[in-house]
Every structure is written in C-alpha cells, then in structure tokens.
Amino acid sequence: MALLVQLDDGTYSDVWRWETADQLGAALAAIPIFPEAPLTMALTKDATAQNGQIIDER
Template identity: 60%
Template sequence: MTAVRIHHYTVDPADLAQLLARRGELIAGIRAGFTGLQETRLTRLEDGSYEDVWRWETAEQRDAAVAASAAFPPVAQTLALTHDATVGNGDIIDER
C-alpha cells in the first residue's frame, strides 16, 4: 500500500528561497540513500502555511528513511527554517 508522510509548517517569507533550495538537496539525498520515494509535493495553503507531502511505495521504506533522518544533516538544516511544524504518517486507501 502506498504510504505518505505529511508535514505542515510555516516559513518566514524571507526564508522561502533558502527552504526550497535545502528541501531540494534533502530530497535528492533521501532518493540517493533510500528506495521508494515516489513523489514530493509542497503546497502553499490559503493561510500562508505549507503542506509538504512525501509519497512512498511502502510504509516500511518511509519508516526506514525517517529512522535514519536524524543522522542526515540536511534534515535539521531544512527543518530549522520552519515553524509550528506538525507531521503525520498515513496510507493512501483511495485515489481516483
């Protein structure tokens, strides 16, 4: 079953370009080190916050990458630019 990790956060407008650059490096590094990352999608919501969805082939692949992420410096560098962050994991059960 396809799995997702959904991050919700805010970013100071002055930090957005830097966040996008670091996020790109982070995604490239995760893809180089782990299998299964199918897609990432960053959406700016009406209230100015962001929803960042990472789609994985399986929950096991997602969980392995998440478990190793604390030792991967781009994670902390990227997260340092966010505020009011929340995260959740889920499984896609229906797509049309």
C-alpha cells in the same frame, strides 16, 4: 513522493509518501547522516505528522 502546497494564507503544507512502512522507517533512520535535514527542519514551525492511507488518487 513529496508534494508541497502553498495554502491560501501563504503558508505551506507538504505530503511525503512512501510505498511501505519499511521505506518510511529507512528514511527516518537516515536523517542523522544528512546534514541538511536539521537545517531544513529548523525552518519548520508548529510541525505535525499524521499517518494515513490513500484511498483515491486521480
């Protein structure tokens, strides 16, 4: 699942969710076979990544 949020300052934030760490690993391993991936990442500035666990979803 992916969520894209426009923040009050006009910038965007996204959240990507995988059911398992193995699914995340497979997605990361597949990046080189998708030519769109580097093009998309070129649009990103000051990217960070954080891992966490969902504790409540309403």
